[in-house]
Amino acid sequence: MKDFVESVLRGIGTGSVYALLGLGFVIIYKATRVISFAQPAFMLAGAVLVTYLVGPLGFFLGLAAAAVLTGGLALGVERLAVRPMIGRPVFTVAIITLGIDIAVRVVVNAAIGLDVRQVGDPWGLKVWKLPGGVQVEQRHVAMVLTTAVLIALLFVFFRYTRTGLAMRAASYDQEAALAQGVSVGAVFALSWALAGALAAVAGTFAAVGGSVSESLWLIALTALPVIILGGLDSLPGAVIGGLAVGTVQELTATYQGSLPWLGGNISVVTPYVVMFLVLLVRPYGLFGTREVERV
Amino acid sequence: MLRVQNLEVVYDDVMLVLRGVSLQVPPGRIVALLGANGAGKTTLLRALSGLLGVHDGAITKGAVTLDEKPIHRLRPAAVVRRGVTQVMEGRRTFAELTVEENLRLGAHTRPKGRAEALERMYGLFPVLAQRRGSVAGYLSGGEQQMLAMGRALMSDPAYLLLDEPSLGLAPRLVEQVRDLIVQINRAGTGVLLVEQNATMALSIAEHGYVLETGKVVLDKPAAELLADDDIREFYLGRAERSFRDVKHYKRRKRWLS
């Protein structure tokens, strides 16, 4: 029982990182109908920036600064490589983002260099003991709180601000949005910047308690099944999908010992298994909008 | 005055679609633009509102001026800010947003007087007020057309460009839309009305242009056009003739010879 509860708590912790990552994907998707495969690179870039900034600025300021810088980087990349592609088939753009991912990652790898880099967070591997002997890791609590706050901010932004509305509109029909005077280019840039900043935060939290290494970007790929099972264009879907995947993954990790024939690391592929199961029942994920198609 | 001078537009670097079109819309007037399918009417509106870029089109010659200032190099947002707004063919409301959100978006370039503008629109279109919270995609065709016009009017434009507002609408809705255009125009907005339904368009316009394969071939006051034999033959039809009498041969238009 204790194992179970602890696994779920850990799952919610890692799941909130997936949720943050997923949100980044969803925001870009909503604005541009593209899955940006460059998110993993931005995630890594953000975490690496934090390792450099934590010295002079401290963790929290460093994280904020890294988020801003990564957002800026994403903005620049969008301007250079994605903007010329407005109106092109989404798959072409998706492959372009993969090209971006390759290029950015090389640069970030160079910045990691040969050292083990730290994000210098205040939590490390410290735990709180709850009654009943259950432990929660402080970093997981921090992740969940951060995610909750960011999600609330995003919700308000999209629902109540003029720019948020413009972003939603542009995501449905770029030309019609242009005709209303929305600068679709600015909307794209903003969505990339937001997603970049979210990726930086997620990347940093993914590295909390460990170190920043190149393999971190692989975590970002987990966001793909997360957003698919949540529904590509659904912000709540990304959050719920992230938490679900995190929990299932941690539970499998805890109990996979009893299913040795599944192989040592079945927990790594569980997100995809969960995704398959959900899609069998709901082809647009849990909360995705069904493509309105009629003749 | 919204004026188009000797405009040439090319798509994809190769397809010359407008070949030296000139036309003008005086403030506060309704001008009708007629023409066969593919004549370039939509293209002309895109050139006015800056949306050519989206379609790989470009203005290669000529100018569009608003009160003698050129606007054809501006981006769509800037054009809207100067008071020229287009209602696109096929309504293009944001199906997933609510009616009110659609309207609010119309005021994107003018956030200041948004609340009043909303009230004005609800006054103009009471149906929309009733449905303000519902998702636009579920409105009927006519309602969507109202929404599209209302959305465009939210930016308080001096000129409204309407692309085939009666397309696919039932006869009664066509009437409603026609009345609406008149109403909007009375409130001081200049209208450039692109229509296939020539009867409807010429009944409310003051002046009309006829576009054929990218050229203006007729340019007359609406009343004269209504009386023109060719227009009657090719655009208005003769009420007494049955489709069963139409013969299979290619007729030629006199103004082309």
Add this chain to the structure above:
Amino acid sequence: GCRGADSTDKGASGAKSDVGITKEPCPKSEHKDRGCIYLGIISDLTVGPFHVLAVPITDAQKAFWKRVNAQGGIGGYDIDAETYVRDNKYNPQTHNEAYQEMKGKVLALAQSLGSPTTAAILPDMKTNNIIAAPAAWTSAYAFEDNILESGANYCIESMNAVDYANETFKPKTVMAVHLAGDYGDDAAAGAKIAAEKLGMTFINVKTDSGTDKQAGAVGAIVQQKPDLVILTTGPADAAAIVGGAAQRGFTGKFIGTSPSWNQGLLATAAAPALKALYLQSSPWKSWASDTPGHKAMREALGSSVTPNDGYTSGWVWSYPLLAALKKAQADGDLTRAGLLKAAKSLTKVDYEGMLPDGAGNYAGGADGIFRQSLIYNPTVGAGGPNDIKLEKDYFTGSVAKDYKLDKPCYEKL
């Protein structure tokens, strides 16, 4: 076959030569009077999983061959290990492409990094008599004449680690937590062989590289509570596993096999756990050791580099190739076949003290493999950052001593 490359030639020193040797000086050499022997390097230089290790290996080898040139080269030739350096991204196919490109232009490979990648080119190396210094320690190389491996292989090294634990704290259960692949499998097989021999229970846990992918391993450790974990992963993975297990109450010992350590781990959140639980086994002495070879290496690399045992490894791996070249030159046959013959006949290699006597017996085949390794406690530094505590100097454990290597260990897992 390889066409157009079979023109045998007499070089500056009178030795026969064929491919990869020119009378013209090396492109970057100051010694305009010497010819040039080209050596290729295929390594993981940018985005592959081992680039953190591979870059210093490559750097050290370049420095090594520069030093050889400074000391007079080999029989009137300078060695060039700069011109043909390629990135394999740890992908067998890319590795092979790079190999095919350079194969007509180099005499031998100063480095072929990785086991799967090297396996991809080995058949061709054999047909063309090309030899290579590997950057990997799989026991399969004991059976390959064309590979000049150095030090104890993964299998022997982890046998020794288990043996050491057996002597010091008598564990009853041993768990091998390892990456998939012959790197991990080989080490795990060694642990298994030793555990069985010494009457311990053995548990095999496979994991993947990536700090996010260690939850399963941590879970297995925490639940099955082995007394000893033999860890064969990347450094960041090791930290994630040790830190995660300790946090969840695990108190057993960890011994990591060779490239699982990086000094930077002491700055991570896992540091307390590492300090309490972790030891490191190694096929050779670490960077700061006091031998002529180590000194030469530190000198050659200069003071600007961050100490890292990737450098040590790259440097050590170069000695056998040097010995083979010298021998071939002495035999007057610097052709590929001559070099291979020379390499095969080496019974010992001068590692300038970096490895003890007895290392480098290639003539001995699988029986001649080197069986000594060391145990460090890398978390205790007496002096500088890389001055780590030696727990046990070169030793051969009881299991490794008697073990008859009849096929690659990983096949026994």
Add this chain to the structure above:
Amino acid sequence: MLRFEDVRLSFAGVKAIDGVSFTVAKDELFAVIGPNGAGKTSIFNVISGVYRPQHGRVTLDGTDLTGLRPDKVAKLGVARTFQNVELFQHLTVLENLMLGRHHHIRYGTLAAIAWLGRARREEIANRAVVEDIVDFLELAQWRRLPVGLLPYGVQKRVELGRALAMEPKLLLLDEPVAGMNLEETEDMARFILDVREELGIPMILVEHDMGLVMDLADRVMVVDFGVPVATGTPAEVQHNPDVLRAYLGEVEAA
């Protein structure tokens, strides 16, 4: 030959069709009119299998069509055109028409890959049929162009051609002249008449152009909010007060 019996269809609360019944006889041109959103296209979608009604039955010559997949319905002889042109944009006119003959061409995937004997023979035979339709609809000058590049009026005609290529027993035309100018409308009217006279295919026509409907149709059904308001000859319907109020408005009344 077509019976449409008490069909009901709703989407998340919207009643698109709410108990509509009608029959179409052999050789008949039956028109359906009604305000926007009345459910006309939905009726077509139910017949052709795109929507599955919650209630009711559709039969063609006694065969039950209800709930069959669209391709099955097509095989049974129902062809249609669409309200918004639904051609295959990247295929040429000929290829679009050949696609209409999809289930008249008989050979399998392996034969296609080998392209020997059978596949070639079948292609050639069906190509001849398609060329006849091209002549019939006067599409010759555009045969080899991708349809995406054609004028709207021509695209509508290609759509009609694609439906005819299926050699249907029943043809459904959804607003064939919407967005067309007078000239194109007259051309299309002529083609519809030719189809009737020369091929004798019964048709259901949905259209907002009252001139066309009243002129061509044998019988007219008016629907509003998914409910039939009136059915009868054009003359009867035109003067029905309910129809005037709900649909035609004063213009047509005048």
Add this chain to the structure above:
Amino acid sequence: MRNRPLLRTSYNQELALLDTTSKKVAVGILLAVGVALPWLVEDQLLQLIGLACVTAIGAIGLNIVTGYAGQVSLGHAFFLAIGAYTAAAIAGDPDARTIGFGVREILIWLPAAGVVAALAGVLVAPLATRLRGLYLAIVTLGLVFIGGHVINEWSSLTGGPGIGRQPPAPTLLGYDLNTGDAFLTRDQKLYLLMLVLLVIAALAARNLARSRVGRAFTAIRDRDIAAGVMGVNLARYKTIAFGVSSFYAGCAGALLYVGIGYFDPTTFNLLLSVQYIAMILIGGAGTVSGAVLGAFLITLLPRLIREVPSFLPFISNSPAESPNAYQLETVLYGVLIIVFLIFEPRGLFGIWIRLRNYWKAWPFSY
């Protein structure tokens, strides 16, 4: 007749693949060069070009499901893997550590690899027919991850990551293609084999594309609802598309590593799938020649890029310094893909069309 090459008097002529003289000549020249190549270039380059031929077979396969039928699949690596392991198991050495049945005849293991992969494709299709667009793409990506897990674990078949196994060593009707002999070197033999297979595969794909099946694919891609209403059984044709595409992938997978003689289960990853998508996008989706061009470009690109640093002497070639030549190579690979896609949306095939139109229209601009 002879003087009016565009005049056709029978449907047979119209349906011909090479319907103009210039096409006939161009294809003839290409084939001649292809066959002469083994005696023109070095073996190592030949090996690479052979690899490009096989890759092109795989790309043609992906093009069938993605380019023609419009079902974007990121799961190609999965089907490649199935083919690769089926063939390796059938042809493998029975005494080796990994499963092998020792049947080295290519006429057996190659079709078998295709068929097994095709079966896998057919099994996946029911899920695929329910999904659209990016959902389908990510789900097929899931296949790569789950399949990757299976092949990593199943080391008796695959050797396991980091160890791997040998691909099939082909013999053709008893003639050993895997070793050189007095007439031809190994690389020459393998290259010729792969060239022939590519020609067959390309021809078959062209035939398929112009048939009723190919038309049905394109119809589904352009407008699936309308295709259904015209009588196309959507589920059936999507299944056929996945099946045929996977057959190609299976064959390509079986041959892909024959040249290098070794492969490792970690090869079949996301990146491999992505490379294939990039090939057909860069080449121009929906054309066989585009897929072939794209495959050649992507396969030869790293080789070309490796030459670049020698033109940029100011870039360090020490891997310890940044920026260095190796980083530049990798970045360039990413950047070139971006550049190709940005500047020519219709792919290499589009560049060709543009050039051709330019010369046709020259000197008139429009």
